[in-house]
Each structure stands twice: as C-alpha cells, then as structure tokens.
Amino acid sequence: MAQKPAVLNHIAVYVNDLGKSTTFYESVFSLNIIPEPFKDGKHTWFSLGSAGALHLIEGAKNNQIFDRNDHLCFSVPSIDDFIKKLQSKNINFEDWAGKSGAINIRVDGVKQIYFKDPDGHWLEVNDAK
Template sequence: MKHFIFTVCILMISQTLSAQIKVNHIAVHVSNLEESMEFYEKILNLVEIEEPFKDGLHAWYDIGGGAALHLIEANKVPKEISKTNHLCFSIADMDSFVARLKSTNYPFEDWPGEKGKITTRPDGVRQIYIQDPDGYWLEINDDF
C-alpha cells in the first residue's frame, strides 16, 4: 500500500510541475530584420504583435496558444543550420499553403529533400520544409 501512495504522490507532483510551464516565445536570430519580417508575414501569414524594445532590431509575432515568435536582428548569424533543428508550425489548410508557395515560386521540400514534395508521416500528418531568409528550416504540417 505504501508503494501505491508514493506512486500517486509522484504523479501528482509531475502533473503539477508540467501544468506550471508554457511556451512564452521562441527567439530566432536573423541577419536582416526587414527581410525576415517580410518572409514571416507574407509566406507564413503571421500577425505582428506589440514589440517591447522599440529599437528596430526586434519583431514579435503571435504563433497561437499565448506564444510568440521573437525575431532578433544581430550580426554573426550561426552558420550551422540543420533541418533536424527546425521550427514547426501547424496549419489548417496544407493544400492552400502549398498552392500559395507554388504561385510565388517559393521552394519547399519533403523530409528527405525532394523538391516540391510532401512527406506523409506514419500518423497521417502531412509536412513540408521551407527555409527562411537566413536558411533556418521550418516544418509546416497539417496537424492543426
């Protein structure tokens, strides 16, 4: 009986801890803020939100669930860019998004790297990968 009580207490503590954390923002280091803002607004349709610094080096975007994307312009953007390290955004209408990419000739690829292709994961979620102006990889999927 003591073991059961201990297990229940551990579960209650872990549930309490996990409930006390949420994503606030994701920061992305960019080399040209204006160019990156154009990408995140025109390609991803993100909506810019209040920017607290007001110094011309930051931009903030609502990414849902109370979280934000924080773009920070600075010199020396990291050069090690891997598809494995990526941001992922889920969208409601993958077909319309892919059509928009095609209409603007914006390149996309599947996970293995085949241009213009969509990966379907074993769970049925469709995903593509695109790169922002600094070469960072973004996964776009329909797990909305």
C-alpha cells in the first residue's frame, strides 16, 4: 500500500520585532491570527488556509542578509490592486532582476513582484490562479 505524502504544516520565520512583523504580515497580506499554544509573547501564528500556517518567532538579530532565492510566495487575485496597497504603505517592490517598481512576467504569463519584510526576508507576490 502506498504511503500518503507528507503535507505542509507550517512555515516559521525568525523575526527581530514580533509586534512590527505581526503588523506587517497582518496588514500587507490580510492574514488572520490563529491561537498559538506558547502564550509567551514571542510567537504569532497566522492561518495560510489549506497550505497550513505561518509562524513568526521573535529573537532574530538585525544583521542577516537574505538571498532572493530564499523567499515566501503569496498569490493574490490582482497584482495591480496589491501594488496599490504596497504603495499606500510606502513599501517598495521590484522585479526579479531588481528593477524598482517593475513587474516580472513569467513565461506562463504569471505576474510577479518581490519585496522585503521588516527583517529583510524576501517575499514574492504573484497572480497565479
């Protein structure tokens, strides 16, 4: 009998300032906070729907540099509407090559943008269906 494949439970992101990062992910991505068992003020958990959860964990140092290839990706219905949201929050974005304010278009037509969270973690947002 074939064994069922593993499923993603959560992604953990190590952050410097939990309050700042919680506000960022909640406001930029409209994520819903879900209960977390630790209740120690060092964790925020967000629902990612059927994909699992995003766990923010406080304690990182400010001096890390992250490679763009190591990123989280969120899909949205409209890149244009999402860009307006970023602009209203003064969050700069770029295409894969690093051109500020530009949108990358994949070979399959999916539009992508890249930007960083408050700790410098790279984020991709695309309009994949």
